[in-house]
Amino acid sequence: MTAHGFLLFDTAIGRCGIAWGTRGITLLQLPEGREQNTRARLLERVPDAAREAPPPPDVQRAVDAIVALLRGEASDLSGVALDMERVPPFHRRVYEVARTIPPGATLTYGDIAARLGSLGAARAVGQALGRNPFAILVPCHRVLAAGGKVGGFSANGGVTTKLRLLSIESARAAGALQADDGGGGALGFDPAVAVERLRASDAALARLIDAVGPFGMRLDRTSSLFVALAESIVYQQLTGKAAATIFARVRALFARAHEGPTPEQILRASDEKLRAAGLSRAKLLSLRDLARRAQDGELPTLAEVHGMEDEAIIERLTQVRGIGRWTVEMLLMFRLGRPDVLPVDDYGIRKGFAIAFKLPDLPARKDLERRGERWKPYRTAASWYLWRAVDLARGD
Incomplete structure (x- = not known):
């Protein structure tokens, strides 16, 4: 690298500073709130930064990678050269x-x-x-x-800045975690970070968290998106026990379908055969529409879904007969482990909110959405705690 210099540059969390010397980067300064404060702090920490200057190519590549990371993109910074000559x-x-x-x-x-x-x-x-x-x-x-526990953080903003950095990275990491897992089992966010963030953002929710205890949400594995949606259709408007019995009967209709039926099997089966397993006519029609879309390539694969945004998944899947927004929200939470889902139309969520916030009536949708802004980007964890509030009130 060339002689000592420094640069201020824009990122998703504010204007950062970087200083370099002949051996590598000597300092990365996070935003101090105001640009002049960031510059002053940088020069205080690295007096020999000399002057603000265009960065050499190696530094520019590092800056580009930092900007990408803070934008939520995949970015490897492990190879950036650092000058640790003065580091113990x-x-x-x-x-x-x-x-x-x-x-x-x-x-x-x-x-x-x-x-x-x-x-x-x-x-x-x-x-x-x-x-x-x-x-x-x-x-x-x-x-x-x-x-x-989050612990300390010396940068401006302290723990809040630390949580923000973690939340940016967890959103990006969610897809990789889920893809590696093959369809369930690993949350796409750090529960400890999520709970700490929720505590800091809302005192009333913090009291509920204390009453409920550790976050215990777990994901359900699935062999394919088709099977997950087929099971969701069967479970609609039924108790868990009754739905599990019916879906087990549907699986038992087909050879080697222990993980769930395939689209081809559903389309080949007669109405009489499927109805005999306990499916209502409405659910039968929904399953057939789902199977036709899967066979025609209109249904994304599980791998494709991992690369899609939440709203894009909702828009795509609600085109299937019998699948509404709530059904897809449950898929996002309990199959894909998405971190920021708040099912505002769910009765249990609304009831839990009324209990946690001591309301005489169920909240209006807009009121729940407004309060939920505080819980971003961990509204999935907040939702789980609201459901548990109902369990606590029932004595479960």
């Missing part, structure tokens, strides 16, 4: 471990200490990360305290 040896080792944490993942201070072979050094790890001059490039925001 222990801190350098901590930073090297922290740089191996991918977006959407987290370690604790104790995890890093263990990887360094210093099991009792969790506090020292925290102190090293608190002095990290390479924010984001050394992703100290991905390091949590014991028990999944």
